[in-house]
Amino acid sequence: MMPNIYKNIDNSPLILFRILFGFLVAAESFGAILTGWVKSVFIETHFTFTFIGFEWLEVLHGDIMYLYFIVMGILGILIMLGAKYRFAIILFTILWAAVYLAQKTSYNNHYYLLMVISFYMCFLPANQYKSFDAKWHPEIKSDVMPYWVSLVFIIQISIVYFFAAIAKFYPDWMDGTFAKNLLVGSSDIPFIKNIFSKEWFYLFIAYAGILFDLLIVPFLLIKKTRTIAFIASLIFHIFNSITLQIGIFPFFAIGFILFFYEPEIIRRMFFKKKKAVLFETTSLKHKNILQLILIPVLIIQLILPLRHHFIKGDVLVTEEGHRLSWRMMLRAKSGYIRFKIVDNDTKKETSYYYNKNLTYKQVNALSTKPDFIWQYCQRIKSEYKGKNISIFIECKNAINQKPYRTLIDPKQDFAVAKWDYFFHNDWVVLR
Structure with missing residues (x-):
């Protein structure tokens, strides 16, 4: 009853x-x-x-x-x-x-x-x-x-x-x-x-x-x-x-x-x-x-x-759908990231020094979380406002001290990349 x-x-x-x-x-x-x-x-x-x-x-x-x-x-x-x-x-x-x-x-x-x-x-x-x-x-x-x-x-x-x-x-x-x-x-x-x-x-x-x-x-x-x-x-x-x-x-x-x-x-x-x-x-x-x-x-x-x-890929890797889901204390991630700026008019390539305005903890999050990467690229775009640039990223992650593997598609131009709020972002590499 x-x-x-x-x-x-x-x-x-x-x-x-x-x-x-x-x-x-x-x-x-x-x-x-x-x-x-x-x-x-x-x-x-x-x-x-x-x-x-x-x-x-x-x-x-x-x-x-x-x-x-x-x-x-x-x-x-x-x-x-x-x-x-x-x-x-x-x-x-x-x-x-x-x-x-x-x-x-x-x-x-x-x-x-x-x-x-x-x-x-x-x-x-x-x-x-x-x-x-x-x-x-x-x-x-x-x-x-x-x-x-x-x-x-x-x-x-x-x-x-x-x-x-x-x-x-x-x-x-x-x-x-x-x-x-x-x-x-x-x-x-x-x-x-x-x-x-x-x-x-x-x-x-x-x-x-x-x-x-x-x-x-x-x-x-x-x-x-x-x-x-x-x-x-x-x-x-x-x-x-x-x-x-x-x-x-x-x-x-x-x-x-x-x-x-x-x-x-x-x-x-x-x-x-x-x-x-x-x-x-x-x-x-x-x-x-x-x-x-x-x-x-x-x-x-x-x-x-x-x-x-309902999102493609392993959430442990992609982070898509991780927050608000009670996925507590599950994994440790470390990462490496490099931003490459290409001036499309001169074809000149330069590395972007992201450490200049990020704390140690922000750097760690940036190298392991795709949404941080996309957001940071929006800041880079605003910094180069008025210039015809492309932004390419080299990023690899290790989960639980396993071998490093590519997280972000290195061919994706983040000057034009879109963010999908609800489903998989194709520039996040699946495993």
Whole structure:
């Protein structure tokens, strides 16, 4: 029998998640300043590689970005406290989405997840308990929320884990190649490095990663295995946090577990003074938000990770369909690139010195990602505006320390090359 998704349940999981979410938002925002991330991405760079179509977001550049991230940190605190919550979460979502789309050199899946969850939180009644809003406006105070609120979070994290698991089913993951390369390079301590280089260990990590991603949600859904799954999640994510240093994502992922436990358990543990919900009632108050906004977004979340199957070539090589697909920590790429400018009037050939206006990290991305190459060629064209030039590229990539192979068609003139937003670009060499 299908549960009534519109029934009211105790809102303790959502309230506690809001508090954790706000804290993580503040930690991410202030941490980006303190760790030098803002400086390296938005201050020291001459420009950013935006998502194609969002070039106008390059205005997010320079020292003003320190203030920008401070504002986001303050908004995180307001979210945590439930103070002017609706204003704070909507403004943060807009500001964070702009940051996400304004640069992709430091692309990270948890940046994308943070944007998606922020969007959901704009529509959820997360400030109706343990918030300044509820204190200032007692009429909004409530102990309940629709059951579908928990389902939205459960479905979203299920999508993340499922597609992360499916993406790992490729040779270099299955034979431990990527896990070995990743782990050995993550520590300079001889003892730890020695353990990480053992075949039994990196194979264990590789297959444990697949099994965790595939089984964590089913085990959390089953009451008898829920606590075991919770402990396994703590171990898995804390290990990743220490060895891979991937920011707030491990703690963010742990936070979703709140929605798998019975709300009454969360209430007794964290909100002991809160009254228990004794009677099950049905409310259609937020039905339109679910049906017209959240369900369509979840459907899009299911479609995006599938799109690379409809694009020619191996996504590991071409990168086409890689982003927004939960393809997390799958491969390491290195590359070599050379730009050749041909003056079509004089036939003179010159090499273009791209290091003059790119950071080390941008150079690495430029040599391995076709969309970066195409975007950079647009900048070269604008630099040579008014001149009849052709741009040719020599570019080779190595995946997971394998032999270098040609990535870009050396015969393609990038002065006239087009970008296909949805399908394969013919100047990316297939393997």
